[in-house]
Amino acid sequence: MADDTMSHAAPENAVTDTRRTGxxxxxxxxxxxxxxxxxxxxxxxxxxxxxxxxIFAGFIAPHAPDDQFxxxxxxxxxxxxxxxxxxxxxxxxxxRDVLSRIIFGxxxxxxxxxxxxxxxxxxxxLVGLIAGFLGGWVxxxxxxxxxxxxxxxSLLLALALVAILGPSLTNAMIAIAVxxxxxxxxxxxxxxxxxxxxxxxxxxxVAGVRPLRLMFVTILPNCLAPxxxxxxxxxxxxxLDAAALxxxxxxxxxxxxxxxxxxxxxxxxxxRAWWVVTMPGLxxxxxxxxxxxxxxxxxxxxxxxLKRS
Amino acid sequence: MLRFILVKxxxxxxxxxxxxxxxxxxxxxxxxxxxxxxxxxxGISPERHAExxxxxxxxxxxxxxFLEFLxxxxxxxxxxxxxxxxxxxxxxxxxxPATLELSICAIIFAIALGxxxxxxxxxxxGSWVDQGVMGTxxxxxxMPIFWWGLLLIILFSGILHWTPxxxxxxxxxxxxxxxxFMLIDSLLSGQKGAFSSAVSHLIxxxxxxxxxxxxxxxxxxxxxxxxxxxxxxxxxxxxxxxSPARVVAVHALRNALIPVVTTIGLQVGVLMAGAILTETxxxxxxxxxxxxxxxxxRDYPAVQGGxxxxxxxxxxxxxxxxxxxxxxxxxxxxxx
Numbered sequence: 001m002a003d004d005t006m007s008h009a010a011p012e013n014a015v016t017d018t019r020r021t022g023x024x025x026x027x028x029x030x031x032x033x034x035x036x037x038x039x040x041x042x043x044x045x046x047x048x049x050x051x052x053x054x055i056f057a058g059f060i061a062p063h064a065p066d067d068q069f070x071x072x073x074x075x076x077x078x079x080x081x082x083x084x085x086x087x088x089x090x091x092x093x094x095x096r097d098v099l100s101r102i103i104f105g106x107x108x109x110x111x112x113x114x115x116x117x118x119x120x121x122x123x124x125x126l127v128g129l130i131a132g133f134l135g136g137w138v139x140x141x142x143x144x145x146x147x148x149x150x151x152x153x154s155l156l157l158a159l160a161l162v163a164i165l166g167p168s169l170t171n172a173m174i175a176i177a178v179x180x181x182x183x184x185x186x187x188x189x190x191x192x193x194x195x196x197x198x199x200x201x202x203x204x205x206v207a208g209v210r211p212l213r214l215m216f217v218t219i220l221p222n223c224l225a226p227x228x229x230x231x232x233x234x235x236x237x238x239x240l241d242a243a244a245l246x247x248x249x250x251x252x253x254x255x256x257x258x259x260x261x262x263x264x265x266x267x268x269x270x271x272r273a274w275w276v277v278t279m280p281g282l283x284x285x286x287x288x289x290x291x292x293x294x295x296x297x298x299x300x301x302x303x304x305x306l307k308r309s
Numbered sequence: 310m311l312r313f314i315l316v317k318x319x320x321x322x323x324x325x326x327x328x329x330x331x332x333x334x335x336x337x338x339x340x341x342x343x344x345x346x347x348x349x350x351x352g353i354s355p356e357r358h359a360e361x362x363x364x365x366x367x368x369x370x371x372x373x374x375f376l377e378f379l380x381x382x383x384x385x386x387x388x389x390x391x392x393x394x395x396x397x398x399x400x401x402x403x404x405x406p407a408t409l410e411l412s413i414c415a416i417i418f419a420i421a422l423g424x425x426x427x428x429x430x431x432x433x434x435g436s437w438v439d440q441g442v443m444g445t446x447x448x449x450x451x452m453p454i455f456w457w458g459l460l461l462i463i464l465f466s467g468i469l470h471w472t473p474x475x476x477x478x479x480x481x482x483x484x485x486x487x488x489x490f491m492l493i494d495s496l497l498s499g500q501k502g503a504f505s506s507a508v509s510h511l512i513x514x515x516x517x518x519x520x521x522x523x524x525x526x527x528x529x530x531x532x533x534x535x536x537x538x539x540x541x542x543x544x545x546x547x548x549x550x551x552s553p554a555r556v557v558a559v560h561a562l563r564n565a566l567i568p569v570v571t572t573i574g575l576q577v578g579v580l581m582a583g584a585i586l587t588e589t590x591x592x593x594x595x596x597x598x599x600x601x602x603x604x605x606x607r608d609y610p611a612v613q614g615g616x617x618x619x620x621x622x623x624x625x626x627x628x629x630x631x632x633x634x635x636x637x638x639x640x641x642x643x644x645x
Contacts, residue, residue, distance in 0.1 A: 039447075147324045152331075152616065152619070156581065156619060160604065249605075260453075260455075277456070292447055
């Protein structure tokens with residue numbers, strides 16, 4: 001053992017160096033595959049744009065999201081007769097600027113996506129690793145619980161959970177994270193089961209690596225590719241579900257400028273003022289589409305099976 | 310095969326019990342006193358309150374309530390809806406045909422467009438047709454369907470006046486509901502214009518509910534086709550001099566459809582979730598809208614029974630898909 005550490009100590013620098021260039025090369029290779037997919041690059045650019053909009057909403061938005069202009073109720077967008085330059089995308093029924101509300105709304109949607117994916121990813125990986133690694137009754141129990149969650153249609157389950165917790169954006173995020181859990185658990189578990197009996201894992205085990213290190217350092221990095229793709233998919237699903245809950249009155253509550261909540265408020269005006277309905281929906285669609293395009297690109301870049309063909 | 314079926318069914322039993330516990334637990338955790346909520350703004354006398362609590366069994370210990378729930382469940386009794394005072398199971402059964410009719414139309418719409426679109430995209434891989442079809446499919450997949458429904462209402466009902474905004478059939482027509490399927494009942498009634506009224510009410514909800522399954526099926530068909538088209542036996546068929554159409558339709562398609570059929574089966578959950586939104590937008594009197602209303606009304610027995618029945622339907626359809634998959638693919642059947 002002492003001999004072993006000795007031999008490793010000397011060329012320490014050399015090892016880190018090759019590792020660093022190796023990582024750079026990996027990123028470069030990833031980018032080469034990712035950028036081959038033009039849609040993915042467009043998706044990524046739009047996603048970066050939305051992130052910037054969300055961060056700098058206070059500077060970009062022409063008005064505050066809940067400023068009411070009593071002299072300009074249901075003004076059409078600027079390009080339609082009767083529109084004003086003050087309100088590029090028109091105003092809603094109580095004179096709030098639709099564009100400003102959409103700009104501030106981007107914060108909520110991205111926040112929902114980030115929180116849901118982080119929670120679902122961390123908990124899902126933990127539970128999946130434990131189930132796959134331990135096996136036995138723990139595994140059976142975990143998988144049965146996941147089956148139960150999957151037996152309910154996702155939106156119905158989220159709706160019921162929010163009804164219990166009380167309607168709010170936070171509770172909507174918790175509900176969506178719970179609903180998305182089984183996908184991460186199943187993916188992680190399947191990946192762990194696939195890797196567990198590989199030679200490198202056996203070698204690490206024989207070398208005396210402890211179970212925790214075996215789980216997180218040896219096995220986990222090799223299971224990440226499908227999880228990253230799933231994260232992109234569930235980011236867009238989280239945005240859609242949160243908007244749907246807001247639309248049903250079980251998500252963010254008015255006057256929050258959340259996109260789905262805006263749609264719910266606009267519903268009664270659909271035949272009189274098309275823009276109050278169309279614009280927030282377009283924002284949802286474009287954001288979700290951009291993330292899904294990125295997800296497709298990630299899948300192509302990370303899936304070694306598709307790379308060859 | 311019998312063994313395979315029995316194993317699959319056996320696996321469902323613990324899930325079913327779990328689902329029953331979950332459905333029961335959900336409603337007990339809902340905040341608010343259901344009796345007070347029922348009474349509304351008028352309030353209720355303490356005696357009447359106690360009487361109602363007793364009548365619905367809310368005053369008993371939780372484990373006793375659960376045992377009672379299970380006992381009734383095994384007898385096909387899911388309790389009585391607080392809002393309508395009718396048995397939950399009967400309520401569900403009267404509304405379910407509306408959801409079923411809508412879902413069947415939506416999935417037919419999705420299959421009829423999705424499979425040809427996927428085949429077309431795969432055979433013309435890399436062309437503008439492929440890019441167009443896959444681009445459209447991704448837009449459909451990303452669609453917030455509640456917004457999509459509103460847009461279609463604006464266009465087809467508001468501007469063009471082609472289709473009605475809500476409901477299943479015009480109020481002008483009245484006929485007995487023999488099957489619960491409006492399309493069939495309106496035909497059976499023989500009334501002039503009834504069938505076309507039912508169809509025009511069904512078109513927009515069908516498109517809205519079918520959009521996401523359509524996108525999923527098109528994408529899955531394309532990738533399954535691409536995989537199969539690269540196989541040796543397809544090359545052999547081509548080398549034999551068979552026409553390209555025959556190679557695609559007879560040799561490739563049959564094998565490509567196996568994963569597609571599984572995908573179609575897995576859309577049941579998607580359809581039920583979509584039905585909640587679609588039925589709310591179009592005031593479609595189905596179980597999706599009923600569930601949303603019941604959750605808002607805090608109708609304990611209705612939410613509990615509805616959750617359970619919907620989960621059982623999803624589980625049952627998934628079981629059928631599993632069995633069909635085992636039937637066409639012996640490797641699954643004899644694995645493990």
